[in-house]
Every structure is written in C-alpha cells, then in structure tokens.
Amino acid sequence: MLTKYKRILVLSLVFVFMLSMMTFASSAKTVGLGDEFTTITGPDALYGNPGAINAGDSIFSLELGASVSAWNNLLMNDYIDDGDKEELLGKIEDDGLLFGAGARTGAKLIIGPVGLFGDIKHDGLLTLNSDIAELLLQGNEIGSEYEFDGSSASGALYGDGGINLSMQAPQDLVDSWGIEELYVGFTYHQLAGMIYELEGRGTGEFDYDEDGKGAFIGDDGYFSVKYNDPADNLATGSAIDIGGYAVLDDRYTIGFSTMNIGSLIADGYTKSKYQYIDEEWEEEEQIDKDGELVWQLPSTVRLGGKMDYNSNIDILADYAYTKYYESDHEDHKFSAATELTWLSFLPLRTGVNYSTLQNDFKWAAGMGLYLGPLKADVGISDLMGLFNRSQGVEGALTAKIEF
Numbered sequence: 001m002l003t004k005y006k007r008i009l010v011l012s013l014v015f016v017f018m019l020s021m022m023t024f025a026s027s028a029k030t031v032g033l034g035d036e037f038t039t040i041t042g043p044d045a046l047y048g049n050p051g052a053i054n055a056g057d058s059i060f061s062l063e064l065g066a067s068v069s070a071w072n073n074l075l076m077n078d079y080i081d082d083g084d085k086e087e088l089l090g091k092i093e094d095d096g097l098l099f100g101a102g103a104r105t106g107a108k109l110i111i112g113p114v115g116l117f118g119d120i121k122h123d124g125l126l127t128l129n130s131d132i133a134e135l136l137l138q139g140n141e142i143g144s145e146y147e148f149d150g151s152s153a154s155g156a157l158y159g160d161g162g163i164n165l166s167m168q169a170p171q172d173l174v175d176s177w178g179i180e181e182l183y184v185g186f187t188y189h190q191l192a193g194m195i196y197e198l199e200g201r202g203t204g205e206f207d208y209d210e211d212g213k214g215a216f217i218g219d220d221g222y223f224s225v226k227y228n229d230p231a232d233n234l235a236t237g238s239a240i241d242i243g244g245y246a247v248l249d250d251r252y253t254i255g256f257s258t259m260n261i262g263s264l265i266a267d268g269y270t271k272s273k274y275q276y277i278d279e280e281w282e283e284e285e286q287i288d289k290d291g292e293l294v295w296q297l298p299s300t301v302r303l304g305g306k307m308d309y310n311s312n313i314d315i316l317a318d319y320a321y322t323k324y325y326e327s328d329h330e331d332h333k334f335s336a337a338t339e340l341t342w343l344s345f346l347p348l349r350t351g352v353n354y355s356t357l358q359n360d361f362k363w364a365a366g367m368g369l370y371l372g373p374l375k376a377d378v379g380i381s382d383l384m385g386l387f388n389r390s391q392g393v394e395g396a397l398t399a400k401i402e403f
Helices: 004-020 026-034 044-046 050-055 082-091 130-138 173-175 383-387
Strands: 059-073 095-113 116-129 145-147 152-168 181-200 201-210 214-217 222-225 235-247 252-279 279-296 301-312 313-324 328-340 348-355 358-373 374-381 390-401
Touching: 026 044, 026 328, 026 348, 026 358, 026 374, 044 050, 044 059, 044 095, 044 116, 044 358, 044 383, 050 152, 050 181, 050 252, 059 116, 059 201, 095 130, 095 152, 116 181, 130 145, 173 181, 181 252, 181 279, 252 348, 279 374, 358 383, 358 390
Parallel strands: none
Antiparallel strands: 059 095, 059 390, 095 116, 116 152, 145 201, 152 181, 181 222, 181 235, 201 214, 222 252, 235 252, 252 279, 252 301, 301 313, 313 328, 328 348, 348 358, 358 374, 374 390
16 A cells, blocks of 8 residues: 555656646657658648758648647556566666656748747656655665655746748759758747746655554655746746758758757746655745746757658658756657658658657657648557557647648
8 A cells, every 4th residue: 555655756746747748749740750850841840840841842831739748768558567677677777767748739820931830838857766766666665765866857838939931042052062952941939938946855764653554754855846936037038940951862851950959047936845744745945036047948959861762652760869958868869750642631650769768669650631721630659558568648639721
C-alpha cells in the first residue's frame, strides 16, 4: 500500500504531467511523420525550417491547429518485473527520471513569402533524481534515506506571436552553385507569459512511526518554487529561427535550421518553500523577490534530406540536436519517414525516430484529407503503445484553407 507521502508525490507528478499535456507541440503532418523534418514545405515547415515555408506550391494558407505531446524516459504502459526495474534504473542513473512536454495551439496565415502566426505554448522539463525514480518504480523501503538534490523543473506557459519571411535566392546565383532552387527564411517571435522553476534540496527518510507503521519522516528535505505572476509582472522576451532549403535536382532536397534562439525574462518573482512536516506538505514561506527570473527556450539545430523515390513516394531523414539550457540536458534525435500519395486526396504517412534523452524508439502515423482548397491532417505517436512499450504520447489535428 502507498504511504501518504508516496501518494502525495505520485499525485503531484501526475498533476505536473497532466498540466504539461495541455500544451501543443507540432503540426499534424509532422506528428504523423514522426518529426519536424527540415525538408517539409509550406505552412507545416514553420516549426521545423522557416526557409522551406515558401518552397511549396501554395501561395495562400489559413490554418488552425492543435497538438499535444508528453513523454518520460522510465515508466511505460507495460508490466515491469524486478529485472526490468534494475535495468531501467541503471539506464537513467545519470539523467534521472525525466518528464517532458511541449505544446502549441493557434493559427497561421501565410501569403506568398510572408507568414503571420499566433500561438499559446507550453514547454517544460521535469527532472527527478535517481532516488525518487527508484521510489516511484520500486516503492519505499523502511530505513532508506532519499535525496531531494538533483530534482528540478523549469518551463513556461506563454503566448507566441510573430512573422516569418521565406525568400527564394536569385536564380543566377543558384545556377552558379550547381543546384536548382534555394530558399532562405527567418522567423521572429514575440513572447509573453509565465515562467516557473522548481528545485529539490536535502533528504528525507522512511521509518516506523509511533504506531509502528511505515511513514515518511521529514528531515531537511524540501522543494522550492519560483514563478512570476503574469497579472503583476508579465515575463516577456523574443526568439528567432533561421533556416535554408535547397533543391539539388529532380530527386533530392536538403534542409537546415536553427530554432528557438531566445528567452523569457520576468523582472521580479515569488519564491515559496514546501517541506513535509507532520505527515503533510506545508508551505513554510513565501517571499517576493525583486531580481530577474530567466527561462531560455530549448533550442534545436536540424539537418535533413528528402528523396523523391517516385511520383507517389517521398523518403525523409533528419537529425536534430536539442539543448535544454535550464536543466543542462541534451537530446540527439534521429528520424526517418515516408509519405505515400497514391491517392492525392488521401496522403498516408508513417515514420520512426530514436531519442537519446528519452532513450526510446517511437513509431508515428498520420493521414490527410484534401478536398480542393479544404484540407485536414491528423497525426499520432507513439504507436508502440499497441505493443505495450510506449513511454509517451503525441497527437495533432490541423485544418486549413490552402491554394
């Protein structure tokens, strides 16, 4: 049976996890392919390669979309025996237990080389040290001491509005380089919202209480939380994306981008301290600080290519490197996908990817329904959940008018 402390801890993690799932991450097409491939063109390229937006066939697009993603690097929807538990805990020992989520919902308007967009976003990463990961996976042990140090979370809930410019390079310059077409792009983001930070300190221990029952004995362990109140002190900032897209010949294209170079800053914040005392979490203090609270966006560098295998089959491959500055984590992601367009009104997509941070393979799939200028896309991942080994979920739906 769960102790009261463990129930509180689990409920707290579920709350953070579910809050993160209220956010949106990608377009439906890219979710169905498994990644934000740099060789995707049109409005779907806004979050993967700003240089490829104007490289598609359309000259006008008005789009509404929503997507959600959440993942972890330890827990999965499968029975985990004792041997698996030790193996899993060994794999995450350096990084700890990670819960991540990114989110976006909003609208895009693209006319020729110019795009406008407005989104509501959430990005966040929760890290729990190996002691707490062991507590969650294997349960509490009487007489064991658990470290809080190394557990942290950071993120932001914010509005993101901006403009994109995607231009084709002069053809005489491109011809001299021996390629068919070249596009370069730039996106500017204006940001405003709320930043939060959580940090664990000290230790705690399970032991017998006065009634002889196992209980959490609060020691010096505590969690501190920092956040700004948007009503009184709105966090603001900006970010930029840059990218390029090149058509090498009739079959091959390549793309490159650097995304989310920027930060949010609040001039003042509130700091609270939570400690487990007398069998419940108590807020010991709440202090208003005048200093800055800064959150730097996780930035991503992408490089990829596409091959038109034939008129109905495209094959895509990408590599992405993401840096989470606040937690000092890094992720290397390798992706491959295909899109099948035998039926032009019903494109089918599927892809796989591997993330070093999530320590997991994912399988994605999606489809579109294109009826003239009215288009809709849906994508979902991780389909490994069909085999009870999934460690995350992502889904998206997009509707647009495009011609």
